Amino acid sequence: MVSKTAFEGKVEYWQVLDENGVADKKMEPKLSDAQLKAMYEHMVLCRLFDRKAVSLQRQGRMYTYAPMEGQEAAQVGAMHALGPDDVVFPTYRDHGTYLVRNAPIEQLFEYWMGFEEGLAMPQGVNVFPLSITVGNHLPMAAGMAWGMKLKKHAKLAMVCFGDGATSEGDFHEAFNFSSVHKTPLVLLCQNNHWAISVPLNKQMASQTVAQKALAYGAWGIQVDGNDVLAVYAAVKKARERALKGEGPTLVECLTYRMTMHTTADDPKKYRTDAEVEPWKKRDPLLRFEAYLSARKIFTPEYKQQVEQAAVQRIEAAVKTAEGFSAAPETMFDFVYEQKPWNLAEQRDAFLKGD
Amino acid sequence: MSEKTLIAAINEALRQEMERDPMVLVMGEDVGVDGGVFRATDGLHAKFGEDRAIDTPLAESAIVGAAIGLAAYGFRPVAEIQFAGFIYPAINQLFNHAARLRMRSQGQFTCPLVVRAPCSGGIRALEHHSESMEALYAHVAGLKVVIPSTPYDAKGLLVQSIREPDPVIFLEPSKYYRAFKQEVPDELYAIPLGEAVIRQEGSDVTLVSWGSMAKPSLQAAADSGKSVEVIDLRTISPWDRDLVLQSVRKTGRLVIAHEAPITGGFGAEIAACVAQEAMYDLKGPILRVGGYDVPMPLARREDYYIPSPQRIAKALQKACEA
Numbered sequence: 001m002v003s004k005t006a007f008e009g010k011v012e013y014w015q016v017l018d019e020n021g022v023a024d025k026k027m028e029p030k031l032s033d034a035q036l037k038a039m040y041e042h043m044v045l046c047r048l049f050d051r052k053a054v055s056l057q058r059q060g061r062m063y064t065y066a067p068m069e070g071q072e073a074a075q076v077g078a079m080h081a082l083g084p085d086d087v088v089f090p091t092y093r094d095h096g097t098y099l100v101r102n103a104p105i106e107q108l109f110e111y112w113m114g115f116e117e118g119l120a121m122p123q124g125v126n127v128f129p130l131s132i133t134v135g136n137h138l139p140m141a142a143g144m145a146w147g148m149k150l151k152k153h154a155k156l157a158m159v160c161f162g163d164g165a166t167s168e169g170d171f172h173e174a175f176n177f178s179s180v181h182k183t184p185l186v187l188l189c190q191n192n193h194w195a196i197s198v199p200l201n202k203q204m205a206s207q208t209v210a211q212k213a214l215a216y217g218a219w220g221i222q223v224d225g226n227d228v229l230a231v232y233a234a235v236k237k238a239r240e241r242a243l244k245g246e247g248p249t250l251v252e253c254l255t256y257r258m259t260m261h262t263t264a265d266d267p268k269k270y271r272t273d274a275e276v277e278p279w280k281k282r283d284p285l286l287r288f289e290a291y292l293s294a295r296k297i298f299t300p301e302y303k304q305q306v307e308q309a310a311v312q313r314i315e316a317a318v319k320t321a322e323g324f325s326a327a328p329e330t331m332f333d334f335v336y337e338q339k340p341w342n343l344a345e346q347r348d349a350f351l352k353g354d
Numbered sequence: 355m356s357e358k359t360l361i362a363a364i365n366e367a368l369r370q371e372m373e374r375d376p377m378v379l380v381m382g383e384d385v386g387v388d389g390g391v392f393r394a395t396d397g398l399h400a401k402f403g404e405d406r407a408i409d410t411p412l413a414e415s416a417i418v419g420a421a422i423g424l425a426a427y428g429f430r431p432v433a434e435i436q437f438a439g440f441i442y443p444a445i446n447q448l449f450n451h452a453a454r455l456r457m458r459s460q461g462q463f464t465c466p467l468v469v470r471a472p473c474s475g476g477i478r479a480l481e482h483h484s485e486s487m488e489a490l491y492a493h494v495a496g497l498k499v500v501i502p503s504t505p506y507d508a509k510g511l512l513v514q515s516i517r518e519p520d521p522v523i524f525l526e527p528s529k530y531y532r533a534f535k536q537e538v539p540d541e542l543y544a545i546p547l548g549e550a551v552i553r554q555e556g557s558d559v560t561l562v563s564w565g566s567m568a569k570p571s572l573q574a575a576a577d578s579g580k581s582v583e584v585i586d587l588r589t590i591s592p593w594d595r596d597l598v599l600q601s602v603r604k605t606g607r608l609v610i611a612h613e614a615p616i617t618g619g620f621g622a623e624i625a626a627c628v629a630q631e632a633m634y635d636l637k638g639p640i641l642r643v644g645g646y647d648v649p650m651p652l653a654r655r656e657d658y659y660i661p662s663p664q665r666i667a668k669a670l671q672k673a674c675e676a
Contacts, residue, residue: 063478063653092480114478114653132481133440134412167411169443195412197388203411262480270387328658331651342617346646350658354668 009214013222016229019282021290029233033297039080039228040292043072043285045310046096049105052314053112057263062113066092070258073284074190076100077231081239082158089128089141089159097160101125105313109321117326135161135168142174145183156184156242164195166209175248179216184242186235187250190225192257197270213250225253226284357535363505364394367512368432370542372402375430378516381408382417382434391436392472392531418444418469422452425467430516435471439482452521453496467521474566474613475660476529478653485650486614491523492591498522498547499590503568505536507588510545517544527566550594556583559607559673562598562624564588567611567661574666580674590620595627602628606637607673611666616644638676641669
């Protein structure tokens with residue numbers, strides 16, 4: 001009889017900033033003051049955009065919306081570790097991907113107000129249309145990453161998803177495909193502990209999401225997802241691996257969905273306030289502010305100035321979005337490049353009111 | 355007897371069938387503790403426990419596939435797919451397996467399974483939440499397809515669907531979940547599948563529709579100035595050919611309205627069948643009103659997409675010109 005260990009693996013956990021914002025000097029990424037400020041400003045923009053969106057929905061000025069509060073560090077940290085040409089595949093909760101890439105904020109509101117035009121991003125944003133169905137964008141991201149490799153382009157694809165999406169076949173199929181072909185793909189899992197009402201321990205029996213990478217012969221790492229510097233460091237490392245041809249990396253960001261799944265959801269049905277409470281102390285913004293304060297970058301005046309600037313941009317965007325209108329008949333225009341006879345006839349009939 | 359919404363009628367049907375038959379269980383994303391995103395399974399987890407009101411991982415293919423396995427092992431699973439456009443990962447399980455299990459095993463294994471899913475638009479939902487795909491399911495032999503449009507029908511048809519020996523796709527127009535109430539018996543009753551109902555008798559023209567088009571059809575009938583016989587199909591597969599033919603033979607005219615895209619919609623099947631069987635009873639061409647051949651648009655354009663009572667009324671008037 002032969003009995004031996006056929007496989008052994010481990011998963012690292014990274015945290016740069018502790019809960020008080022004190023940096024581990026050995027792990028602290030080398031970032032300039034300007035870079036750190038840009039990260040902070042994006043996190044503030046995310047927080048205020050998100051709160052505005054929820055408030056618009058509550059006032060009946062916008063339709064159903066999926067809030068991102070609590071996940072600012074994960075999204076902003078990851079986005080800052082990418083190059084501008086790297087293509088990002090977000091979900092409905094990843095508003096930060098668009099905001100970091102300087103997408104027109106009014107377009108984000110327009111999308112959530114029910115206009116297709118909102119997703120028509122200007123050149124250079126390099127964000128794929130967000131995925132509403134869960135996990136279905138992972139194989140597409142793997143494919144685009146493969147294309148980048150085939151064309152020898154020095155860039156990668158990053159796909160964002162949550163803990164729930166790892167239960168979908170598409171996650172496993174995409175990850176395996178990407179590993180086999182060593183495609184330059186970053187799988188950014190924001191483990192926010194809840195898939196609508198289903199908690200993590202009902203979603204999976206594995207101890208971590210990151211360990212799933214081992215099954216695909218890839219690198220997986222778990223980071224404190226409320227620590228913007230840890231996320232940045234992990235994605236930066238994942239990017240280096242991808243561009244060296246070492247294949248995909250799964251970065252699991254441990255974070256928390258602070259509010260509802262969407263504005264149509266009521267978390268009081270399935271979770272207690274006591275569970276949410278400890279996460280308030282782990283707020284990614286507070287922690288980063290403490291760090292920036294120690295680095296003499298952050299002051300109350302600076303904070304006020306950043307928030308004011310963000311509010312101005314957001315309010316201007318809301319105004320533009322609320323004034324936006326579009327011809328209904330464009331629904332016929334983007335189905336195909338050339339309209340077949342049926343669509344051409346239907347469009348004409350529509351315009352005639354038939 | 356008491357007044358109930360469509361969602362309350364569905365909830366009651368599930369609860370009473372679970373009480374009647376211990377093999378009946380509900381499963382899906384958020385159907386347990388949360389009671390379902392539309393609250394169809396509210397209270398079932400508390401009453402029947404987590405083994406009969408099952409919160410599954412987020413995996414549609416596994417939800418339907420596992421339900422097939424449970425069904426083949428003697429259970430009567432009612433699987434919920436959360437939103438209309440989220441069902442596609444499970445299509446392989448539905449089409450290749452649920453629909454064919456009886457034939458592939460020559461009757462040794464059967465699949466008494468219900469897949470419930472919301473359908474159609476009108477509630478300003480997000481993308482992939484508002485599709486009307488009944489023709490796709492009706493095209494697959496081995497599946498039955500049901501779409502209620504009233505609370506009374508929803509309860510009776512769901513009860514019957516659970517008791518059916520073969521897989522049933524049970525599509526619920528989300529627009530009607532809470533739109534109105536109707537007297538619904540408190541006790542259990544079943545409505546046989548395959549039976550349409552005449553909502554309003556008429557002599558000039560027959561209007562066949564179902565699901566989300568039920569209300570606009572009645573409105574159109576009232577607005578058209580014609581004597582319209584309005585039929586709610588209720589079951590798409592197998593559909594009530596006899597009742598439709600009987601009505602068309604009386605009126606000599608037929609309009610079919612559905613929210614699904616017009617091309618390849620189930621109206622085409624009805625039109626072809628009526629043309630074949632009742633050609634010489636027809637006084638004019640059969641007309642169809644449907645959604646356009648475009649993907650279901652986002653919230654701001656959905657009212658332009660969904661056939662309006664005005665569009666249906668125009669078709670009724672046009673049919674009567676012949």
